[in-house]
Amino acid sequence: MNKVKKIGVLTSGGDSPGMNAAIRAVVRSAIDFEMDIVGIRRGYNGLINGDAVVLDSRSVSDIIQRGGTFLYTARCMEFMNPEGRQLGLEMAQKLGLDGLVVIGGDGSFRGAEKLSELGMPTVGIPGTIDNDIVCTEYSIGFDTACNIALEAVDRLRDTALSHEKCSLIEVMGRYAGHLALQVGVAAGATAVLVPEKVSDIEKDICEKIREGRSSGKTHYIVIVAEGYKDKIDDIAKLIETQTDISTRVTVLGHIQRGGSPTVMDRVIAARMGYRAVDLLRKGIGNRIVAIKNNEVVDYNINEALCMKKSIDLELCEICKSIAK
Numbered sequence: 001m002n003k004v005k006k007i008g009v010l011t012s013g014g015d016s017p018g019m020n021a022a023i024r025a026v027v028r029s030a031i032d033f034e035m036d037i038v039g040i041r042r043g044y045n046g047l048i049n050g051d052a053v054v055l056d057s058r059s060v061s062d063i064i065q066r067g068g069t070f071l072y073t074a075r076c077m078e079f080m081n082p083e084g085r086q087l088g089l090e091m092a093q094k095l096g097l098d099g100l101v102v103i104g105g106d107g108s109f110r111g112a113e114k115l116s117e118l119g120m121p122t123v124g125i126p127g128t129i130d131n132d133i134v135c136t137e138y139s140i141g142f143d144t145a146c147n148i149a150l151e152a153v154d155r156l157r158d159t160a161l162s163h164e165k166c167s168l169i170e171v172m173g174r175y176a177g178h179l180a181l182q183v184g185v186a187a188g189a190t191a192v193l194v195p196e197k198v199s200d201i202e203k204d205i206c207e208k209i210r211e212g213r214s215s216g217k218t219h220y221i222v223i224v225a226e227g228y229k230d231k232i233d234d235i236a237k238l239i240e241t242q243t244d245i246s247t248r249v250t251v252l253g254h255i256q257r258g259g260s261p262t263v264m265d266r267v268i269a270a271r272m273g274y275r276a277v278d279l280l281r282k283g284i285g286n287r288i289v290a291i292k293n294n295e296v297v298d299y300n301i302n303e304a305l306c307m308k309k310s311i312d313l314e315l316c317e318i319c320k321s322i323a324k
């Protein structure tokens with residue numbers, strides 16, 4: 001006898017491509033396990049306000065290929081305090097929920113953990129372009145964001161080459177440099193600046209530009225993570241003064257968060273969505289679904305949030321070594 005009869009799903013924090021594919025997987029798996037499923041709109045705000053819609057198989061048709069999240073997402077200050085969370089719990093109970101799937105980032109999972117503590121079994125699915133969730137090798141949206149940013153950098157290279165300039169491109173990632181490093185390596189950047197590692201602008205960039213110039217190189221690409229300690233405009237000015245090359249700065253911004261999810265993001269969304277529902281139907285909550293060695297695993301939320309994750313230092317070295 002299945003005691004878990006009805007679950008909810010919401011998206012929270014910054015949107016990421018593949019969130020829709022994850023919602024679809026959650027909805028369809030829940031229906032397959034003979035559970036009712038409700039979509040909570042606008043993150044924890046919707047949970048507090050009861051902004052809920054009953055979902056069926058057709059409600060999630062034609063969304064697998066779309067970026068963003070059709071349930072809308074939000075950042076909810078009220079949920080940061082106990083009173084707001086109590087209201088959220090009471091609304092979840094009023095809606096008759098036996099469990100909740102939260103698709104979002106580390107902040108959303110802190111909220112999910114507290115909801116679990118209050119007695120509502122909650123499972124988190126990592127969805128953020130930053131790939132900064134420590135317990136998982138991969139979060140939904142990262143691959144798509146990398147590809148979108150890469151396409152933009154490839155275009156900027158055309159102009160940098162034609163005008164013999166140094167193009168500095170700022171990519172997102174909040175306090176993490178995963179996105180910057182992947183894009184930098186894939187774009188063949190002269191240098192990548194990430195928050196996890198202090199770089200020496202003179203040695204790591206200016207010297208490389210002078211060396212490149214003496215071997216006939218005429219244009220340069222520098223990728224800067226938004227969380228890097230120095231402002232991109234200041235770095236550009238310094239490079240210009242030290243090397244006499246003309247620089248241009250481009251901040252990619254939200255363009256990186258939109259667009260149709262890649263194969264990788266859709267498939268991982270399907271695998272994680274299925275696992276989240278499978279846990280809840282067994283009455284298991286307070287978990288985060290994650291990827292470890294390409295397998296889907298799950299962790300206790302508190303333990304997961306205490307884990308440490310560092311930037312791929314070997315890839316940083318490779319990037320440095322092959323940039324000539």
Ligand SMILES: Nc1ncnc2c1ncn2[C@@H]1O[C@H](COP(=O)(O)OP(=O)(O)O)[C@@H](O)[C@H]1O
Pocket residue numbers: 012013014044074075076077078079080081104105106107108109110111112114128
């Ligand atoms: N410590 C916390 N306790 C409870 N809820 C939290 C906490 N941190 C974040 N949240 C909730 O999760 C939402 C999203 O968090 P945020 O850090 O903005 O994005 P992300 O989940 O993508 O990391 C917040 O607006 C808030 O509603």
Ligand SMILES: O=P(O)(O)OC[C@H]1O[C@](O)(COP(=O)(O)O)[C@@H](O)[C@@H]1O
Pocket residue numbers: 013014015105106127128129130172173174226257
């Ligand atoms: O869209 P906003 O509110 O300006 O937030 C920007 C932040 O959101 C992100 O795009 C995604 O971060 P989260 O997944 O933690 O929400 C970060 O890379 C960036 O720092």
Ligand SMILES: [Mg+2]
Pocket residue numbers: 013105106107128130174
């Ligand atoms: Mg986050």
